[in-house]
């Protein structure tokens with residue numbers, strides 16, 4: 001029998017570029033992260049009369065996630081920020097490691113066309129989260145936005161660590177949107193089930209996962225439940241409090 005120590009979950013409260021600078025080269029097995037998409041519009045909320053729509057949600061739709069998602073004056077500033085954290089991720093990722101980045105659909109090209117080549121990362125796929133209950137189209141002028149895209153790359157030509165049954169290895173995952181699974185007040189919380197699937201395929205027990213834009217700590221919770229170590233970095237104190245509450249039962253949980 002192999003005995004695995006309890007997984008270690010660490011939370012760093014601060015700016016991820018600064019925190020990652022203090023981490024050694026080639027020190028994490030896999031990165032799963034969900035950075036700002038730069039899509040928020042200040043104060044933007046859509047109010048709808050839901051009676052007209054066959055949809056199981058009654059709250060307003062927020063299009064403003066917070067200052068953290070709209071603090072760049074220009075698109076160039078946003079791309080510079082993206083490049084700075086991506087470069088640090090590449091440095092701390094082990095030679096055979098894979099990186100998963102949730103990103104706005106219109107902007108995933110920055111990784112395929114620019115950053116992966118510049119930093120020696122191989123583009124592997126775009127993984128798609130298919131939402132089984134997307135927000136309906138109220139104005140009916142465009143396609144319904146029922147997917148979120150995750151850019152996937154690896155250091156070198158490395159294989160996935162755990163190729164499961166063929167049926168589990170499609171590059172999409174179907175699950176409802178946040179209204180069906182939300183555990184916290186974070187505005188962009190992702191499904192634990194999806195993150196657990198990515199962790200299972202890309203790592204083994206005892207490996208270390210990094211999420212440098214931790215939000216509500218979904219990656220930490222998923223890693224803990226799968227016996228993986230996890231390093232979480234989050235700069236907003238109110239979200240760090242959410243993470244601390246969510247991880248309260250995990251031992252050891254270290255706050256840096």
Ligand SMILES: C[S@@+](CC[C@H](N)C(=O)[O-])C[C@H]1O[C@@H](n2cnc3c(N)ncnc32)[C@H](O)[C@@H]1O
Nearest residue numbers: 015016034068189190213215216218234235236
């Ligand atoms: C899209 S959310 C992540 C949500 C997360 N996947 C979840 O399931 O809760 C991005 C997070 O990155 C944080 N953030 C933004 N800029 C940051 C930075 N420079 N360093 C660390 N965290 C940052 C934001 O405060 C926000 O909580």
